[in-house]
Amino acid sequence: MKKFLPKMYRIKNTESRIKGFTITFFFVVLFTIILNSLFIIHDRVEASVKKASASVEVSGTVGGLYLNVSGYISPYASIVLTSDGIFYRATVADKYGYFFISQILIKEGFSHFCLEAIDIKRIGESVTCFNFPPATGGINMKDLFLPPTLGLSRTEIGEGGTVIASGYSMPGAKVTIHLSNGKFLTTTADSTGYYEFKLENIKAGKYELYSTAEYNDKQSLEPTSRAKLTALTLWEQLWAFIRNTFDRIWRFLTSLSLGPLWIGIPIIISIIILILKIWPEKFTFIYNNKLMALIPWRRKKKLHHSWWMGY
Numbered sequence: 001m002k003k004f005l006p007k008m009y010r011i012k013n014t015e016s017r018i019k020g021f022t023i024t025f026f027f028v029v030l031f032t033i034i035l036n037s038l039f040i041i042h043d044r045v046e047a048s049v050k051k052a053s054a055s056v057e058v059s060g061t062v063g064g065l066y067l068n069v070s071g072y073i074s075p076y077a078s079i080v081l082t083s084d085g086i087f088y089r090a091t092v093a094d095k096y097g098y099f100f101i102s103q104i105l106i107k108e109g110f111s112h113f114c115l116e117a118i119d120i121k122r123i124g125e126s127v128t129c130f131n132f133p134p135a136t137g138g139i140n141m142k143d144l145f146l147p148p149t150l151g152l153s154r155t156e157i158g159e160g161g162t163v164i165a166s167g168y169s170m171p172g173a174k175v176t177i178h179l180s181n182g183k184f185l186t187t188t189a190d191s192t193g194y195y196e197f198k199l200e201n202i203k204a205g206k207y208e209l210y211s212t213a214e215y216n217d218k219q220s221l222e223p224t225s226r227a228k229l230t231a232l233t234l235w236e237q238l239w240a241f242i243r244n245t246f247d248r249i250w251r252f253l254t255s256l257s258l259g260p261l262w263i264g265i266p267i268i269i270s271i272i273i274l275i276l277k278i279w280p281e282k283f284t285f286i287y288n289n290k291l292m293a294l295i296p297w298r299r300k301k302k303l304h305h306s307w308w309m310g311y
Contacts, residue, residue: 163199
């Protein structure tokens with residue numbers, strides 16, 4: 001029927017569509033720019049907050065109270081001494097596994113600190129905290145046998161699955177891994193201090209694990225923190241997969257690197273719609289397709305002014 005319309009009417013119809021498209025295109029671009037700007041602002045604010053929270057508080061006082069700590073854990077392990085989240089000193093154990101931290105100035109009333117250790121291969125870690133009466137003089141703690149470092153190959157597995165628990169202790173030490181269900185396994189560290197456990201057929205549930213060691217008839221301290229392991233049922237695995245998939249999609253869509261696409265995609269879609277609206281006779285193979293006929297809004301014929309863009 002369109003070919004019988006007056007030429008002037010068809011020209012005006014085309015001009016009205018172009019005008020409508022221009023207005024719609026303007027608002028689409030404006031919306032995408034605003035949306036992209038909001039994402040950029042959000043990312044920058046979040047990054048600045050994280051940077052601020054990661055800042056280290058440094059303070060100094062004049063006094064005569066000092067903390068001295070020494071002991072052993074595993075060869076070339078890194079040890080960091082902290083208290084209430086404040087960094088005090090870091091050191092590295094020697095090739096025999098011994099470390100020394102000395103002459104740390106403390107205030108009167110100092111009553112606790114933690115030693116955070118990471119092994120040479122960065123496989124596992126251990127955290128051991130100490131509490132004692134408020135200091136009225138210097139504190140000397142020596143011959144501390146810190147617990148082995150512990151790391152898990154996976155922190156979330158399916159029911160009946162397998163996980164590798166490994167870490168470092170003193171060479172030749174007898175290492176025991178403890179599970180929260182009361183079970184424990186024992187092995188011997190090799191000449192480098194490395195040990196490994198293969199945990200199999202784990203039942204569904206949540207577990208906490210930690211390692212201790214015995215070296216030269218001396219038992220190590222127990223770590224303050226525990227490694228956490230979750231064994232999921234089949235339904236929990238399915239739900240976790242769906243949740244992780246949506247989380248990844250959301251992080252991808254809201255990432256700063258995706259910013260230009262928030263403008264590019266609407267522009268491309270708008271151009272395609274413009275072409276289909278101005279020259280529909282060139283794309284009759286699309287409109288006459290049997291699959292297109294199944295779409296509800298394609299079953300009814302609409303007037304030109306009912307299109308979502310253009311009048």
